[in-house]
Amino acid sequence: MKKHSLILAVLWICSISFCYSQSSTTEIKEDFKPSSKNQPGKEYPQVNSQGYARFRVEAPKAQSVNVSLGLGGQGGTDLTKDADGVWTGTTAGPMDEGFHYYHLTIDGGVFNDPGAKNYYGSTRWESGIEIPAHDQEFYALKDVPHGNVQQILFPSPSTNTSRRAFVYTPPGYSQESEKRYPVLYLQHGWGEDETAWSNQGHANLIMDNLIAEGKVEPFLIVMTYGMTNEIKFGGLRDFKIEPFQTVLVDELIPYVDANFRTLSDRDHRAMGGLSMGGMETHRITLNKPEVFSRYALLSGGIYTPEELNDSLKPDLIFISAGSKENPDRVKNAVSALQDAGYQAVSFVSEGTAHEFQTWRRSLYELAPMLFQTK
């Protein structure tokens, strides 16, 4: 019995130490390359073909360096210092495909990785890293005609300032000077801002590629900041929709309709959003069914048939989530909507969680059908 235990112990040790790297399924491939979200010329962070991430931080006199990114529940990745005072480390396992926010904790303080570009998330400019995805071609920068992303500053009497939004105009917008376009108002999530859908989401490249393939009729996308109190980012429990609804419906939409060649009726106006932006979409479309005809919730809740307006029915309801979120809730909600006679579509992003890869894929699925239904 003791001998048996010893053999088991050896096998167990073997499986987690030197024998580990002999296994073809768990060996870390040394094909690491700089992340596509790195600052120009920066070699680290790196990612390999399996989805592992490797970090390298110079801080020779630091006591500890931790990367917030790692496998769930493991407290991120602790880096170790080499003889030159350089801290390095690799995630304990492969990361999900797509974009991730992260930061460093150095001697108890939170800082960004000087190798990575920054993206607004968690109410701060965080470091970003990109794990190459098997389907990354749909949001890649390709040699196709490109639309523009326009920064606009629109007057907002209700908040007593000029507010910023970005407007995606498709290729051909400037040449076809008589053509008018439908509009999708597309919201970011909590802690993000109006830069997220372009910078993290590549919404413009997703549209450019779909248009080049002839898969979508061009439309405009308008992205603005979904909170009206820029200083306090309190709990969502205290969030009131009315101030933002005023900005969106009474200020931004009239400005966009006056300054861009839009089809400015309900039939050609959609609202969608991810996470908190889905919550906002849900509330505002129910409050203002006369303004929008197409609704999209991306990891942002569901609609029930009971809460929808009977006389101003939406022409499309799109509800999505990652497979690591709550896909059954999404599918069940869409079934119930279909049973009640609504044009509803569900989408589940395989192998992704509450992150931007889910939302990139959701936009890619949504765009071709968005203004096709009636």
Add this chain to the structure above:
Amino acid sequence: MKKHSLILAVLWICSISFCYSQSSTTEIKEDFKPSSKNQPGKEYPQVNSQGYARFRVEAPKAQSVNVSLGLGGQGGTDLTKDADGVWTGTTAGPMDEGFHYYHLTIDGGVFNDPGAKNYYGSTRWESGIEIPAHDQEFYALKDVPHGNVQQILFPSPSTNTSRRAFVYTPPGYSQESEKRYPVLYLQHGWGEDETAWSNQGHANLIMDNLIAEGKVEPFLIVMTYGMTNEIKFGGLRDFKIEPFQTVLVDELIPYVDANFRTLSDRDHRAMGGLSMGGMETHRITLNKPEVFSRYALLSGGIYTPEELNDSLKPDLIFISAGSKENPDRVKNAVSALQDAGYQAVSFVSEGTAHEFQTWRRSLYELAPMLFQTK
């Protein structure tokens, strides 16, 4: 004699220690406010009405925290740790008005201040801070009609990619659908990129405000990345102008003329740049006098009458610098150009050095006259 010396010594000690704070001219006023370049909701860094900057960084276990910003030649500002593990410190004196790049050195590693927004300079995304200037109204966000800043991705066969540029279109551009506009091609400095003139320079707000006051006839501004090797940022000694000249003249200009309502002749096309962008402007306008009719060097060298093309004379040469740079060289160069019969204008920004306040003011001076001369 000894008694006299003692009195002098006491007076001297008095003047640099406790008596120092009694002096009304050198007392640090406790009216510090968050920098306008802070991330949303961040209290630090702060600036006071005299131009002092104060920093606050949490890193309880760090050995040393230094801010690169400080008075010249003093190695920045060392922060000191309080009982709570928070590092604080104030610059030894007032800073120049306007925008400054900076970073932190924590235990020997270079990081950004988590309180500040980041700006691309020194070939990295650096922290930025804004010292309120007496003339800051000319680049303030005001309740006036605003133009747009459009991100374009234009095809560049010579570099085998799609390259990014930003195009400022003035208020009214979308409504006045028949009107055509002159164009200024405006370059950033070394270590910066195509985001600099909007983010640090507020070129769009300077134009919006000038147009609202009726001081300038609207024109477009096109800003693109002035280097063609994105990885290696070597010495400027090895810089070759031809690859960027090809991108600008053979690829970007035709794209802009095809996609925006420009006046596409030489008379209505200008080139300008700051620092390295001035060097590029100098080289490209001399190489291609048939393409541009107006030249602007902002802290970026001079023209001599001898090097200019006799048959394709520029309609305007604008040369500027900060008073802390080389104002006499700028003035003398412009005098020589005027003596030789050229339409040349100099501008010196009072009290500023090789920084963005000099270039904001230069654009403000340049814009009203840029397309008025012939």
